[in-house]
Amino acid sequence: MNRMSKALAAIVTAGCMFGTAQADTLEIGVLLPSPIADVGWSHALNEGIAAVVEKYGDKVNVSTIENIQEGPDADRIMNKMIGDGHEFLLLGSFGYMNAGLKLAQRNPERTFLHASGYKTAKNFSPFTAKYYEGAYLMGMAAAELTKTKKLGVVSAFAIPELISTINGFTLGARSIDPDITVDVIWINSWFDPAKAQDSAKALLAGGADILFSNAQDTPSVVTVGEEAGAYVFNLNSSMKEYAPTKYLGVVKTDWAPFFVASVDAHLAGTFEGANEWLGMDDDVVVVEDWSSDISSDMMTRIQAMHEEIASGARHVYDGPLVNQAGEEVIPTGQRLEDGAILGMDWHVEGVNSPLPK
Amino acid sequence: MTASPALLSLRNITKRYPAVVANDNICLEVHANSIHAVLGENGAGKSTLMKLVYGLIESDSGELYWQGQRVELRNPAAARKLGIGMVFQHFSLFETLSVVENISLTIAGSRQVLSQKIIDIGERFQLKVNPDASVHSLSVGERQRVEIIRCLLQDLKLLILDEPTSVLPPQHISALFEALRKLRDSGVAILFISHKLEEIRDLCDTATVLRGGKVAGSINPARASTQELATLMIGHEVAGVNTGSNAQTSSNSQSSDHALLQLNAVTVSSDDPFGTSLHDINLQVNSGEIVGIAGVSGNGQKELSRLISGEQMEKHLPAESIKMIGQPVTRLGAAERRALGFAFVPEERLGRGAVPVMSLAKNTLLTTFYQGMLSQGFIRGGKLKRYTDECIEKFDVRCGGAQAMAGSLSGGNLQKFIIGRELMLSPRLLFVAQPTWGVDIGAATAIRQRLIDLRNTGIGILIVSEELEELFEVTDRIHVINSGRLSPSLTTAEVTPNDIGEYMISHNQRGSHGDNSNTGDGHAV
Amino acid sequence: MQFKLDRRERASRRMLLLTPLLAVLLSVITSSLLLLILNKPVGSTLHSFFIAPFENFYSITEVFLKFGPLLLIAQALAVGFRAKVWNIGAEGQMIIGAIAASSVPVYFVDSTSGWLLPAMIALGAAGGMSWAAIAAWLKTRFNANEILVTLMLTSIALQLLYYLLLGPWKDPMGFNFPQTVMFQNEALFSPLFSGVRLNTSIIIPIIFTVAVWLFMERHFGGFKLVVGGLAPQAATYAGFSAKKAVWVSLLLAGFAAGLAGMSEVAGPIGQLQRSVTSGYGYSAIIVAYLGALNPVGIVFAAFFVAVLQIGGDVALVSANLPISAVHVFQGLLLIFYLATYTLVNYQIRPLRHASSSTTEGQPT
Structure with missing residues (x-):
């Protein structure tokens, strides 16, 4: 018995020792919810990490684990990453939040970046992109090109981040043409090509002639748009190759500046956990690959709006804002608070589909 | 040559x-x-x-x-x-x-x-x-x-x-x-x-x-x-079956005082497209007699067997349609009928009368479980083994003991085992389908002798057999089943095999399967 | 030289024991070859799979954390499989168990009652059973194929889970994220040791295993199920109800799967979220067969599969193996097991000297 407990103690000690920091190279662990692939969310995150590697070269060592469903297994893998001595963790899905936060509290000397979440700690920063800023510009372009005055959105989860993106898109479109309405289908998945495709087709059948692939890690919706001759755009990374003639553009996220800055801060010992909410002025939200079918007149207006938003002169959620029920939420001259956007659980007027409650 | x-x-x-x-x-x-x-x-x-x-x-x-x-x-x-x-x-x-x-x-x-x-x-x-x-x-x-x-x-x-x-x-x-x-x-x-x-x-x-x-x-x-x-x-001389004395054979009493099994105007249509429907079956087995059911296979024997054994329950029949040992059993299952004093040896030994890949002891449990083999639902292994050993010994089952797999026994030995298992239940009503099918002459003689001895102790026995000789050897009365209909009761001593044969193939009753329509020579055997 | 497959006169006990080992060996060899082709280090990958899970205390507790639900569900499924009741939907029953159990902390957010956990256990088991009961009822009433029904009920269970998480049970402070509140400590099993996730729920599968063993080996109820599976006509002949066998098999599986789901939400997860099953409902099918549907064999099989899954996680992180490679390895294992299992009842002989019977070689 005594020998046994000694052996056990040895194992525990070994395990702890294994977990201690390693010299010189910074071990970076990346956990992603979907396959990296050529496009999409995980791809964009991976590109950001690539920029870190580019800057630091041999001084960082990145292990990337893709396609990990949130849940107890993901928790264990994070744990294993900590055990293997990773100092800087990038957790690529909101579902990793609770377990990640627990690990952060237990390992105060390590740094955690967590995508899409809302909980913060000293060494734990959630980060989100202000997609709605880009989506607003896309809405303007869509308003010019639609004939049916109906736009369709295939969307992942009814979380504030995606709700606010749809609202931004709707506001942008209705700023040009107030008759425009938007249909939304929630498919409750980041990655479900078949469902995404079916939903896109359903939207087209319902009269929409422009598609928005909201947080889909598959080009399914984009492909459907090209085949049906409907303009289509998406988030995170360009999918133009899947819709060479009907690609409206992309609301791209360029995480490189934020990731590099975070690693800088970690190495310098100055990292401060905060809710990182990044937009066009941070160069994180980038809108590009504009369709050449957009009139130069409209492009000029879009450019102007881009500058106004980036400079802060104008905000997507400036009043007046009216919700689906027709009630005024924000009067003219006022601006929706950041907290209200981060927790957005309502649609603006013009969105036809009710929000799942 | x-x-x-x-x-x-x-x-x-x-x-x-x-x-x-x-x-x-x-x-x-x-x-x-x-x-x-x-x-x-x-x-x-x-x-x-x-x-x-x-x-x-x-x-x-x-x-x-x-x-x-x-x-x-x-x-x-x-x-x-x-x-x-x-x-x-x-x-x-x-x-x-x-x-x-x-x-x-x-x-x-x-x-x-x-x-x-x-x-x-x-x-x-x-x-x-x-x-x-x-x-x-x-x-x-x-x-x-x-x-x-x-x-x-x-x-x-x-x-x-x-x-x-x-x-x-x-x-x-x-x-x-x-x-x-x-x-x-x-x-x-x-x-x-x-x-x-x-x-x-x-x-x-x-x-x-x-x-x-x-x-x-x-x-x-x-x-x-x-x-x-x-x-x-x-290797040695065979004795013929000794029919012994049977007080009731001659009287051929149909009095329901002694009736152990009664089927009253039972009509069951088969939902199986390959099955045979039963029409207006009236059958009685009294204490101390052996009743045989003759017929060409496929004329409703299977359906009748399952109906009597309780393997097939026809809940729509009137409660009094099937009576066993004085009680209506139409709505009782196989195990409940067995508990009344009924025992049944089915035609298929492997897969129905016994589970091939289970030991003889476990196979004993199939029909004896209500005989004190369980204690609060748990199997009493010792008791089960004793019962099995006794059955093996008493019925001369040649096998590797109580733990031998049922499937490892030859057909005849397995039949001896199953008959032994059922007889040891001391039933009052015994139903045996094809008692000696594929069993050698020595064992067959022994089985028939045992059936007759049992009858003489007052047990009522029903036998379904396709071997006419056998029925003539052991039964007191014979019914013939043909297209799901049962012939009147025939006193064995008063009929010849050819009479029985007439009932078996008589065309006016003969249908293909289930319905009564005559489908002609193609189906009549 | 040609070979032929001859049926053995009786199932080989030796092969029965050797089969799992042979399957493991063959899958190790095949996956080593695949690793070589992928240009991944074979040694360290195998190390990750088979050694690393035992290298430190935390990993060992993680192995047992996985072992628990696998064991629990596999034992129950094996009972049904022996009765030839094909419940493929333990996954769905597990989800419903998790949902039913979660209703307690979701509706009694502030309660610190000692009855929270017992109530969750009861509701978890009842939830799983009720889901399985749908399949049992459809099977016994309409003869609906239970494979399809249980499988489809899994999809329905998943949609129900999504509905609750996106709607009524959504954490009001959770910014619309599809998850419930984090459960209070009173609604969670306590960890067995500090700092690990392995918790007191591990006792449930252990007790359940003993109970299943007694039931199958010593109890008349188990006997009835096995007879029904091996020889349905003999079961009818004996008067055992086939419908009852369907009910018992499915309810038992629902009970176990429901408890497993409950132990997940009241254990390592600590809330109801979109993924609560970790695929246990499906892995348990593999475990049941790997353990030759035998209660003792399943203990080893569950442990082995748990090691394999933990090892797979380690391989992801340490050997940088893609997750698909882990799944390939697990799939290989099952295929090799089923292939080598043939050798329990058959033997390979060169055609030239074939001499044993192809049918039952009984002298008659």
Whole structure:
């Protein structure tokens, strides 16, 4: 018995020792919810990490684990990453939040970046992109090109981040043409090509002639748009190759500046956990690959709006804002608070589909 | 016999199994134009020998000669190539396919050509069967014909038949024999496995008797007496069944005071498209009598058995439709009926009467569980083993003990085990389906004797059998089942087998399956 | 040289024991070859799979954390499989168990009662059973194929889970994220050791295993199920109800799967979220067969599969193996097991010297 407990103690000690920091190279662990692939969310995150590697070269060592469903297994893998001595963790899905936060509290000397979440700690920063800023510009372009005055959105989860993106898109479109309405289908998945495709087709059948692939890690919706001759755009990374003639553009996220800055801060010992909410002025939200079918007149207006938003002169959620029920939420001259956007659980007027409650 | 070399010659064939030498130094010659009987008790090695000849198994030592040439038969295909065909006791036909479809699975040729051949062969050898009939609609006799025809369709020189008559009514046995004689006269040699001595005397030109894996002797059956053959087969003289005294046989009382089983105007339509509907069945079994149900297989025996045993419950019948030991049992299941004092030996031993891959002890539990074998639902292993051991001993079940798998027993021994298990329940009403099917003469005699002894103690017994001789030997009354209808009760002592045969095949009652419409000769066996 | 497959006279006990080992060996060899082709280090990958899970205390507790639900569900499924009741939907029953159990902390957010956990256990088991009961009812009433029904009920269970998480049970403070509140400590099993996730729920599968063993080996109820599976006609003949067998098999599986789901939400997860099953409902089918449907064999099989899954996680992180490679390895294992299992009832012989029977070689 005594020998046994000694052996056990040895194992525990070994395990702890294994977990201690390693010299010189910074071990970076990346956990992603979907396959990296050529496009999409995980791809964009991976590109950001690539920029870190580019800057630091041999001084960082990145292990990337893709396609990990949130849940107890993901928790264990994070744990294993900590055990293997990773100092800087990038957790690529909101579902990793609770377990990640627990690990952060237990390992105060390590740094955690967590995508899409809302909980913060000293060494734990959630980060989100202000997609709605880009989506607003896309809405303007869509308003010019639609004939049916109906736009369709295939969307992942009814979380504030995606709700606010749809609202931004709707506001942008209705700023040009107030008759425009938007249909939304929630498919409750980041990655479900078949469902995404079916939903896109359903939207087209319902009269929409422009598609928005909201947080889909598959080009399914984009492909459907090209085949049906409907303009289509998406988030995170360009999918133009899947819709060479009907690609409206992309609301791209360029995480490189934020990731590099975070690693800088970690190495310098100055990292401060905060809710990182990044937009066009941070160069994180980038809108590009504009369709050449957009009139130069409209492009000029879009450019102007881009500058106004980036400079802060104008905000997507400036009043007046009216919700689906027709009630005024924000009067003219006022601006929706950041907290209200981060927790957005309502649609603006013009969105036809009710929000799942 | 002819001067040419034997068609098939076995020399010093030995086949060992882990527990037993199945064939020990067997020598046997089969000639063309002859019907050669292979006689023997269960376990004598008949089937093993036939499997060797058909290439299903290979011998450990010894040689096989075909038309004077040494051959090695590695598989049935090789045997078939030489012109050897075999019809097993259990047929290998797909029920949902038609006759010609079944045959075209193994014989090349278009359906049309094959159909014509089937009809031709049928006429030539009196093996008539409708090539377009579905197999499920055929009687056992017709299925047997299909199997034989299938053999004949390849250039057949030797036909092996494994207990072919055990499934046939008497009229059709003679028809089969006619066909076999025609076959013989056309040049085919026939190996006929049987334990029915009368048949062998009637049909066969030569008989080889096996006992304990060895050749006990070869004789001309036509010249030997049944008694001689039997003695050769089992090594000592066989006693006939002693019917003993039965007070109620003569009175043939139908008084319901003594009625242990009553079926009152039971009509059940079958939902199984291949099943037979039962029409207006009235049946009574009294204490101290044996009632037999005769009939060609497939006329409702299966359905009637399941209805009486409780395996099939017809809840829509009036409660009083089936009464057992004074109580209405229409709505009681098999286990509940057993608890009343009913015991049942089903026709299929493996898979129904016993679970092949379970030990005899576990198989004992199947029907004895309410006899104190359980304590709060847990199995009392000791008690179960004692019961099983007793059954093995009392009923002379040859096996490796209570832990032997049921599937490892020979058919006859398993039957002894199942009958023993059921009798040890001390039932008041016993129902036995095919009590001696495939059981050798020694064991069959013992089983029949036991049934009679039981009757004499006042137990009521119902027997379903396709062997008329057996029914005549043991029953007091006989019903004949035909197309799901039961004939009136016939006093055994007052009828002849031919009377029974008339009821079996009488056309005015005969339908195909279920309904009453006459479908003609194609289905009448 | 040609070979043929001969049926053995009786099932080989030795092969029965050797089969799992042979399967493991073959899958190790095959996956090593695949690793070589992928240009991944074979040694360290195998190390990750088979050694690393035992290298430190935390990993060992993680192995047991996985072992628990696998064991629990596999034992129950094996009972059904022996009765030839094909419940493929333990996954769905697990989800419903998790949902039912979660209703307690979701509706009694502030309760610190000692009855929270017992109530969750009861509701978890009841939830799983009720889901399985749907399949049992459809099977016994309409003879609906239970494979399809249980499988489809899994999809329905998943949609129900999504509905609750996106709607009524959504954490009001959770910014619309599809998850419930984090459960209070009183609604969670306590960790067995500090700092690990392995918790007191591990006792449930252990007790359940003993109970299943007793039931199958010593109890008449188990006997009835086995007879029904091996020889349905013999079961009818004996008067055992086939419908009852369906009910018992499915309810038992629902009970176990429901408890497993409950132990997940009241254990390592600590809330109801979109993924609560970790695929246990499906892996348990593999475990049941790997353990030859035998209660003792399943203990080893569950442990082995748990090691394999933990090892797979380690391989992801340490050997940088893609997750698909882990799944390939697990799939190989099952295929090799089923292939080698043939050798229990058959033997391979060179065609030239074939001598055993192809049918039952009984002397008669």
